[in-house]
Amino acid sequence: MKVDDPAARAREAVRALYDDDPASQALGIEVIEVVPGRVTATMRVRPDMSNGHGMCHGGFVFALADSTFAFACNSRGEPMVAAGASIEYLAPARVGELLVATTTEISRVGRQGVYDVAVTDQAGKVIAVFRGRCARLRAQDPNEFKTGGSP
Amino acid sequence: MKVDDPAARAREAVRALYDDDPASQALGIEVIEVVPGRVTATMRVRPDMSNGHGMCHGGFVFALADSTFAFACNSRGEPMVAAGASIEYLAPARVGELLVATTTEISRVGRQGVYDVAVTDQAGKVIAVFRGRCARLRAQDPNEFKTGGSP
Amino acid sequence: MKVDDPAARAREAVRALYDDDPASQALGIEVIEVVPGRVTATMRVRPDMSNGHGMCHGGFVFALADSTFAFACNSRGEPMVAAGASIEYLAPARVGELLVATTTEISRVGRQGVYDVAVTDQAGKVIAVFRGRCARLRAQDPNEFKTGGSP
Amino acid sequence: MKVDDPAARAREAVRALYDDDPASQALGIEVIEVVPGRVTATMRVRPDMSNGHGMCHGGFVFALADSTFAFACNSRGEPMVAAGASIEYLAPARVGELLVATTTEISRVGRQGVYDVAVTDQAGKVIAVFRGRCARLRAQDPNEFKTGGSP
Numbered sequence: 001m002k003v004d005d006p007a008a009r010a011r012e013a014v015r016a017l018y019d020d021d022p023a024s025q026a027l028g029i030e031v032i033e034v035v036p037g038r039v040t041a042t043m044r045v046r047p048d049m050s051n052g053h054g055m056c057h058g059g060f061v062f063a064l065a066d067s068t069f070a071f072a073c074n075s076r077g078e079p080m081v082a083a084g085a086s087i088e089y090l091a092p093a094r095v096g097e098l099l100v101a102t103t104t105e106i107s108r109v110g111r112q113g114v115y116d117v118a119v120t121d122q123a124g125k126v127i128a129v130f131r132g133r134c135a136r137l138r139a140q141d142p143n144e145f146k147t148g149g150s151p
Numbered sequence: 152m153k154v155d156d157p158a159a160r161a162r163e164a165v166r167a168l169y170d171d172d173p174a175s176q177a178l179g180i181e182v183i184e185v186v187p188g189r190v191t192a193t194m195r196v197r198p199d200m201s202n203g204h205g206m207c208h209g210g211f212v213f214a215l216a217d218s219t220f221a222f223a224c225n226s227r228g229e230p231m232v233a234a235g236a237s238i239e240y241l242a243p244a245r246v247g248e249l250l251v252a253t254t255t256e257i258s259r260v261g262r263q264g265v266y267d268v269a270v271t272d273q274a275g276k277v278i279a280v281f282r283g284r285c286a287r288l289r290a291q292d293p294n295e296f297k298t299g300g301s302p
Numbered sequence: 303m304k305v306d307d308p309a310a311r312a313r314e315a316v317r318a319l320y321d322d323d324p325a326s327q328a329l330g331i332e333v334i335e336v337v338p339g340r341v342t343a344t345m346r347v348r349p350d351m352s353n354g355h356g357m358c359h360g361g362f363v364f365a366l367a368d369s370t371f372a373f374a375c376n377s378r379g380e381p382m383v384a385a386g387a388s389i390e391y392l393a394p395a396r397v398g399e400l401l402v403a404t405t406t407e408i409s410r411v412g413r414q415g416v417y418d419v420a421v422t423d424q425a426g427k428v429i430a431v432f433r434g435r436c437a438r439l440r441a442q443d444p445n446e447f448k449t450g451g452s453p
Numbered sequence: 454m455k456v457d458d459p460a461a462r463a464r465e466a467v468r469a470l471y472d473d474d475p476a477s478q479a480l481g482i483e484v485i486e487v488v489p490g491r492v493t494a495t496m497r498v499r500p501d502m503s504n505g506h507g508m509c510h511g512g513f514v515f516a517l518a519d520s521t522f523a524f525a526c527n528s529r530g531e532p533m534v535a536a537g538a539s540i541e542y543l544a545p546a547r548v549g550e551l552l553v554a555t556t557t558e559i560s561r562v563g564r565q566g567v568y569d570v571a572v573t574d575q576a577g578k579v580i581a582v583f584r585g586r587c588a589r590l591r592a593q594d595p596n597e598f599k600t601g602g603s604p
Contacts, residue, residue, distance in 0.1 A: 017203075020202075020203035020204075021201075021202050021203045021208070022198060022199050022200075022201050022202075022203060023199065023200050023201055023202055023203075023207075023208035023210065023211065024202075024208070026199040026200075027210075047173060048173050048174065048177040049173075049174050049177075050173050050174055051171075051172050051173075051174055051175075051221075052168075052171035052172045052173060052174075053171075056174075057172070057174035057175070057214065057217070057218070058217050058221075058233050058236075059174065059178075059210065059211075059213055059214025059215075059217040059218065060174065060210075060214065062210055062213045062214070062217065062236075063208065063210025063211065063213070063214065064210075066208070066209050066210040066213065067208070067210065070202075070209075081240075082209050082240055083239070083240060083565065083586070084237065084238055084239040084240055084586065085209075085213075085237065085238055086235065086236065086237035086238075086388055086433070086539065087235055087236055087237075088234070088235040088408070088409070088416050088433070088435065089232075089233055089234060089235055090408075090409040090411065090416065091411070106390070106392075106428075106431055107390070107392040107428065107431070109392065109393070111588075112536065112588065114390050114392065114431065126408075126409065129408055129409075129416065129433075131388070131390070131431075131433060133390065133536070133537065133586075135564075135565065135588075234414065234435070235435065237388065237539055237584070239559070239560070239567050239584070239586065241559075241560040241562065241567065242562070257541070257543075257579075257582055258541070258543040258579065258582075260543065260544070262437075263385065263437065265541050265543065265582065277559075277560065280559055280560075280567065280584075282539070282541070282582075282584060284385070284386065284435075284541065286413075286414065286437075319505075322504075322505035322506075323504050323505045323510070324500060324501050324502075324503050324504075324505060325501065325502050325503055325504055325505075325510035325512065325513065326504075326510070328501040328502075329512075349475060350475050350476065350479040351475075351476050351479075352474075352475050352476055353473075353474050353475075353476055353477075353523075354470075354473035354474045354475060354476075355473075358476075359474070359476035359477070359516065359519070359520070360519050360523075360535050360538075361476065361480075361512065361513075361515055361516025361517075361519040361520065362476065362512075362516065364512055364515045364516070364519065364538075365510065365512025365513065365515070365516065366512075368510070368511050368512040368515065369510070369512065372504075372511075383542075384511050384542055385541070385542060386539065386540055386541040386542055387511075387515075387539065387540055388537065388538065388539035388540075389537055389538055389539075390536070390537040391534075391535055391536060391537055
């Protein structure tokens with residue numbers, strides 16, 4: 001790996017984030033592709049993610065999208081935290097299904113970023129669309145919201 | 152319990168939904184108050200919900216809000232499914248913290264509903280605000296999106 | 303025009319909507335392309351749309367996106383009303399600029415639709431992204447929300 | 454007016470913003486109450502704001518909410534710009550109706566703020582709910598998005 005290879009640095013940044021993220025690991029999320037600003041990840045719908053009709057609880061569809069978004073917005077090396085997100089549920093996902101989340105970097109200007117995530121099933125059908133907003137952390141502002149550090 | 156007691160019917164509707172919802176149970180969500188259109192529920196942040204800095208992964212904050220919203224919008228007896236939602240992350244939540252989600256019914260007209268959820272820590276500090284949108288299911292429309300049934 | 307030509311019917315549906323829409327006309331919105339499910343429209347930023355720094359007020363960027371969304375979701379011939387929307391402001395737009403709004407049909411299932419709108423300046427720079435949600439009107443439900451009729 | 458009177462300073466900040474805002478003036482928006490972090494404003498629905506059925510075009514309901522939000526988030530004296538917003542349309546508003554927008558400051562931490570706006574008709578019926586997100590401007594970051602300055 002060349003130190004100035006953006007793709008290798010993006011993979012390293014996402015790997016470090018994932019290795020330090022028990023939640024994404026416990027959800028069974030797997031990162032399958034990383035380029036700067038764009039990540040693809042998968043999650044298989046388990047019975048304990050079901051809302052009782054054999055369908056995936058919306059919170060877990062969201063969690064897959066949110067993790068993939070976090071990986072994508074941190075793939076450029078600058079630490080970003082999620083500020084908020086919206087999701088539209090378009091179709092149900094069944095237990096056993098392998099969900100695939102792919103990101104698109106809509107905007108990254110100054111200290112703000114906007115990313116879209118599409119969650120599909122294995123057949124490519126879109127289950128949900130997600131739009132996440134992130135902000136860059138600054139060390140120097142003691143009042144600033146930090147998700148990743150101690151107070 | 153009188154059969155025409157709306158509060159008792161709301162509690163029954165939410166209990167039935169919860170009993171049939173492995174995801175909410177596996178998340179450790181507990182419903183602590185139900186009145187028609189309004190539910191309060193809690194969830195303790197476990198280590199496997201952490202993003203690696205001892206802070207709750209946003210997806211699990213969302214999942215608590217989403218479950219509480221689903222209970223609230225179904226507490227009036229008519230089956231509703233979530234159509235979408237947005238969340239704003241306002242402060243981090245630490246592992247071990249007991250999160251409390253409370254709902255407000257913003258609108259319920261015809262086949263559509265809008266509900267707000269606030270997620271606080273035990274000290275009452277707001278961790279996140281969530282706004283959910285739901286739609287009533289119709290049996291007669293075969294093309295309609297169903298989260299809760301087989302195809 | 304063949305009566306079964308979907309493109310011609312889409313243009314007719316949008317023309318009828320536009321002709322009956324004083325707001326879009328007063329805003330100077332022009333529809334420049336219509337295919338079923340997809341519309342492109344423009345609006346020039348006037349001084350009375352400015353927030354005082356020579357920049358377009360966000361409400362007018364939103365109004366262009368909202369009109370274009372309404373045209374797109376009604377281009378398939380079934381009457382739809384906007385249920386809600388979100389917008390992310392990515393860059394300012396100057397007075398005198400010609401804004402261009404283009405739509406993408408994300409989902410249209412049963413009685414619900416989701417559409418994305420990108421608003422760009424003439425150089426193609428993205429000014430804002432918008433996501434709109436619409437619902438089909440039903441004549442038979444007297445409680446249903448109607449934007450287009452008397453009570 | 455005492456220079457350290459927060460209410461007087463809030464009114465001054467909003468007055469300065471309004472006086473320099475041709476769009477809000479052209480829309481007929483009137484600011485009727487200001488306290489720090491909270492603003493109430495009105496707008497009468499004119500025929501040229503109608504979508505052709507005698508109902509207010511959603512873009513103008515949004516514009517009233519967006520202006521009122523901008524006044525509220527700037528009422529504390531620090532310049533903030535809107536980063537994005539969402540709106541849910543709950544009921545139609547008729548031409549001639551006087552709409553009233555009231556704000557609630559949900560969160561203001563560091564460089565970010567979240568504000569809710571409710572738009573009602575004169576009878577107090579809620580027409581729409583709006584949630585806006587703002588960010589503080591920094592002079593020192595040349596890449597940062599500025600809505601209010603020249604390039």
